[in-house]
Amino acid sequence: GSAKFQISGLTGNATTTGTSNIFIGADAGYLNTTANGNVIIGTNGLNGATNGGTNTGVGASVLGQVTGTGNTGVGYFAGYRATTGHWNTAMGYNALVGATSGTTFKQTLAVGANAGFSLSSGHDNTFVGFNSGYNTREGSSNVYLGAYSGNDSSRGFGNVFLGYGAGGKETESNKLYIHNSSTDQPLIYGEFDTSTLQINGGTRITGNLQIDGSIITNGSIGITQDVSIVIQQVPEIIKTLSFKNGILVQII
Helix, strand or coil, rough: CCCEEEECCCCCCCCCCCCEEEEEECCCCCCCCCCCCEEEEECCCCCCCCCCCCCEEEEECCCCCCCCCCEECCCCCCCCCCCCCCEHHHHHHCCCCCCCCCCEECCCCEHHHHHCCCCCCCCCCEEECCCCCCCCCEEEEEECCCCCCCCCCCCCCEEECCCCCCCCCCCCCCEEEECCCCCCCCCCCCCCCCEEEEEECCCCCCCCCCCCCCCCCCCCCCCCCCEEEEEEEEEEEEEEEEEEEEEEEEEE
């Protein structure tokens, strides 16, 4: 290959037609033959792949077995088994290391030690925080933000977990968790596929509240101040309920 730059023993050892590569570190790019445009700094970085290009890695064993393109890894073993992955970014110790050889995930971001550690297939995931999505093996279009968020969620699609440990035990899809622990009763819970939102706590609204559907309650609704409630049953029937000090005083 031409336009290659190698430092240290056996870097780019097998390179034949690959061009514009930079390998720095013992055995970095060791098996590369035809890959182009890689920049790898670290012992054993990108050392198990013969092809794949435009990958950038810094750290020992970073992107070790990658044959895909456009991957970025920073940290020890970051993205190590993302073998056929494309356009992934792994930043942190063991981030997006991959469950087994032959992983197929792509377009996934993992930031934090062990983030996305076990992922084997999926796409368009975001794992941010220590151990975020650690045991997620299969999943796509998930967003986990916070240390241990989605930590034991083995699979899922379209989930959003926000907060320390949020959604840690959820194994289904299209769920929303906002909390600061792995409880299954988070402060805010939602289901994207059914357009359902649940608030597990008291709610105070200081402005206007518009409800275009029904109000269903298993308890009571308390009104403590002067307020008017407009009820529109059908376009031509509009009723206004006026309350004073929590007491219904007028219906218009």
